[in-house]
Amino acid sequence: MPELPEVETVVRDLRPLLKDRTLVSLSRSTKQLRKKWSKAWEKKVLGRVVTNVNRRGKWILSTLEDSSLLVTHLGMTGQFTVTEATSPRENHTHFIFTLDDDNELRYRDIRRFGSITWHPSQSEWEATLDEELGPEPFGVDPDYWWQNFKASKRNLKALLLDQSIVAGVGNIYADESCFRAGIDPRRRGETLTKNEAERLRLAVEEVLTIAIESRGSTIRNYVGGSGLEGEFQQQLQAYGRAGEACFVCQTILQHTRLAGRTTTFCIVCQTKKK
DNA sequence: CCGACGTCCTGCTAGC
């Protein structure tokens, strides 16, 4: 659920609260997340200082003092927060790390599509991924972008969601980017002109940048690293607005299914070539 | 190889 802007917000919130803190103890629920937590990892993690917290695509990388990594993915409903140890533990909380202050680092995940794993190094972690992660979607080489799109028969929605092309875009921001670029998400990559591809590349950057400034979108249960909700849902132009009037031309927004995901678009604004 | 689709899981709600 959380996409790049939400994950970035979590990371920015967590960094000052986790940096230089020691992970003292761990208690876990009996339920498993998407990836299994190895009991052997507790010795690798406990007693170690967190030296930094960063983001790569939708992944959260907490670096420990020996350069090993605690890697977290929020899946659809993950919440990764630093909370006062005295605050009540909500249901579906699966990991609780006590810290060397009065706080706890908690991972809560209703649907359990997320994961927490430990890796000796970043390269070892990257090797465990299904496919190599693409570059961050800011300042992407226009030629790299164009080559990927023009070579594909897949629709634009599927290409934007493909983490190996560019890392971090999900369902919300794919729709918002297509709307902003004025391009129909059903079109196949190979049909794009160079100009359209460039418009789309820039729209992705702009949408993500503005969404980060708004601390992401809280649609259902997303919260930042301090439990604060996002604000970008108030600025959504397409996502979740099927059946409602386009803010630009008042046409009723349509929806369809692309790459297995509900996709909303304006047939007028996203059809004509600008 | 590529592209499309199913699966994992729980909770909420639109529609009957």
Add this chain to the structure above:
DNA sequence: TGCTAGCAGGACGTCG
């Protein structure tokens, strides 16, 4: 009012 089918910010396994 009560029930349930269907859908939800993702990643990945499998099938044709």
